[in-house]
Amino acid sequence: MAGMSLHEIVLPYTKPETEWVRGRALQKTGGVYRHARLQLLWTTALFGWADAGGHGRVAMEWRFRVTPPGGPTRPLVPDIAYLSYQAIPAGAPAGDFQVPLMAPTVAVEMLAPEDLRADVDDKIETYLAAGCGAVILVDPEAEAVVIHDGEGSKPLPGPDLKHPALPGLSLNFRAIFDRH
Numbered sequence: 575m576a577g578m579s580l581h582e583i584v585l586p587y588t589k590p591e592t593e594w595v596r597g598r599a600l601q602k603t604g605g606v607y608r609h610a611r612l613q614l615l616w617t618t619a620l621f622g623w624a625d626a627g628g629h630g631r632v633a634m635e636w637r638f639r640v641t642p643p644g645g646p647t648r649p650l651v652p653d654i655a656y657l658s659y660q661a662i663p664a665g666a667p668a669g670d671f672q673v674p675l676m677a678p679t680v681a682v683e684m685l686a687p688e689d690l691r692a693d694v695d696d697k698i699e700t701y702l703a704a705g706c707g708a709v710i711l712v713d714p715e716a717e718a719v720v721i722h723d724g725e726g727s728k729p730l731p732g733p734d735l736k737h738p739a740l741p742g743l744s745l746n747f748r749a750i751f752d753r754h
Contacts, residue, residue, distance in 0.1 A: 581646045582639070582646055583647065583648040585599055585649050587637075588601060590602040590603070590605065591635055591637060591649075592649070593648070593650050593697070594646075594649055595693045595696050595700075596693060596696045602635075603686040606686075609686055609714060612712065612751075613634055613684050615750045615753055616682060616684075616747075616750060617634050617654050619745055620632045620654060620682070620745070623742070627742055628659065628664070629656075629658060629659065629741065630656055630658035630659045630660075631657045631659075631662075631671060632655070632656050632657075634654055635651055635653065636651065636678070637650075637651045637673050638650055638673065638674050638675075638677060638678055640676070640700055640704045641675070641704055642703035643703060643704075647675070650677075650681075650697060650701065652678060652681035652701075653682055653684045654681075654684075655678035655680070655682070656678060656679050656681075658679040661674075661676060661679055676704070677701050677704035677705045677706040679706065679707050679739055680709070680737070680739050680740060681701050681706055681709045681710070682709075682710045682712060683698075683709065683712070685711065685714065685715070694711070698711070698722050702722060702723065707723065707737075707738070707739030708737050708739040708740070709721070709722040710722075710735070712747075714751075717748075717751040718730075719735060719747050723739070730747070733746045733747060733748035734746055
């Protein structure tokens with residue numbers, strides 16, 4: 575396959591997707607109604623903002639090939655990803671963004687009961703090291719949101735989500751939790 579190197583982890587496409595986390599292949603979890611519904615509601619809200627404002631692309635379960643400094647390129651599949659048009663322009667050929675060779679501009683991860691905290695932390699660290707502007711961690715059980723970025727971790731007291739990596743977005747995440 576073109577573009578591969580000895581420093582790339584290649585995994586087959588699976589359902590659900592498989593990622594490379596903490597030095598091993600890890601199949602994604604979730605699949606229960608609450609997780610899926612919240613993922614859909616968050617995606618819809620972010621897509622509406624990104625599409626209407628001409629900010630970029632938003633998708634669920636979008637595979638990225640992420641390369642942190644000094645580490646191998648590996649597949650990571652955020653529950654929701656936003657990739658700005660600054661990263662890959664609106665008119666770029668589809669092949670440029672089908673499986674981007676970069677971190678998303680913003681990754682959203684929804685915690686599932688079976689997620690190991692060490693795995694989640696590894697993904698957050700990998701995204702940020704590879705250039706992700708922010709990782710939004712959504713905890714459906716606690717109805718809590720934490721933003722991770724280059725300045726650290728910040729639990730959001732609510733109800734609004736605002737971040738420089740999401741310019742112009744003001745998302746009332748409490749309303750999303752109320753709809754599930």
